[in-house]
Amino acid sequence: MAYSFGIKISKAGSDVTTAAESYLQLTSQYPVLKAFAYGEVTTVAGTWYTITHNLNYAPAFLCWGKAASGSNRFAFPRRTVGADPVGGQQWLVAYATTTTLMINTAAASSVYYYIFADTQP
């Protein structure tokens, strides 16, 4: 490791002073995504749902969605050619602006989102 200071934590059974990076649970050499906001919203089919974050920059984000009529959770984005034979969701799409996260689903859905304090570069 290039740094002579910082913090690192290894997996159980690995010596933190010699462990390869893949055996480190945390190392201050590299940053992690920091979730600024997260939660679940209910969408209406084909209608944009707005979540305001007011970060003043477009943040990194992740979303997962489940059709109200189903039990399976799919990662965003999702876009099938023609009808979705598995999840009833021909599309799951989201985008970020400097003030909002916008979510749209093909079917009425529950969507769980993470908005990170980390900016899209």
Place this chain on the structure above:
Amino acid sequence: MTDYGFKIADAGGDVKTEDDELLYFSSKFHSLKIYQTGTLEVTTNGSGNGTTDATHGLSFAPAFKAYVVGGSNYYQEPGSCNSTFGQYFDNIHVYTDTTKIYLQVASGQASTTYTAKYMIFGDLAQTFTSTSITLPEDYGLKVSKAGEDVKEAELYNLTFTSSLKNIKFDPAKVGSFTMSLSGINCDASPNTQSTATNVAHGLGYPPFYLAWFKTTNSSVYFVANTDRITIPWFVASSTTDAPIWELSSYCNATNVTFTFAREASCVSSGMPPPIGSDCDIECVNWGAETVTVYYYIFREDVSSL
């Protein structure tokens, strides 16, 4: 603002004054914790269908990411078109519920083996307040959400635990670039165009990555030219539903590759075309367009999941 926990700044940064977005770590913010990784593999039947699964046992539907394996390339987001006018991945689906993660192929190639690598986080993808699993731990560090007793907190209420690895990125491998295509109309031959950009990562293994794009073309579905949309994405023909505008990506041991492709479509309505054109009413032309791609390349090796 919490008044407990710990935070880490970059070298040279003052951890006491650094902006939140620049901190390498802050227990004030929830972090994604890798709970389980693995490979899902299924061989389809004669109709091209097949399903397999792996148990996670978290009792809630967890956040996850998956990659479809295609030779030495790894394609993000099963269930989406993620290729350039050819080999799609929208018939390969990965999803979770409260007990398992699934790989399902629907109307794929018959008698073919499909493989996906997955990463399940110990973090929620649904509202959940009940008991989950307890991690074995007799040493280390953990931080709970505000209002949660760290000694009793469920896994999903921990902003950090040293029992699980966090996904971490290299600031030197975070960036953006643009790709441009000139205008094309439906009488062009060929009527497709594409451009690709390789982002060399130097890691020697296919890395976990995230990417978004914006475009100067306000006619691409819902997009305004400031919106940042997750990659992959495509716009479909109104008549065939096949992709006519695509931004796709994959990673391998050398690059993360992004491809921007468009098709100027020409669909016959059965009526004679206008003089000087091979197309009639269903002619889709594209103007000159530039997309900007924003990416994070992480330190996690997708091939070893």
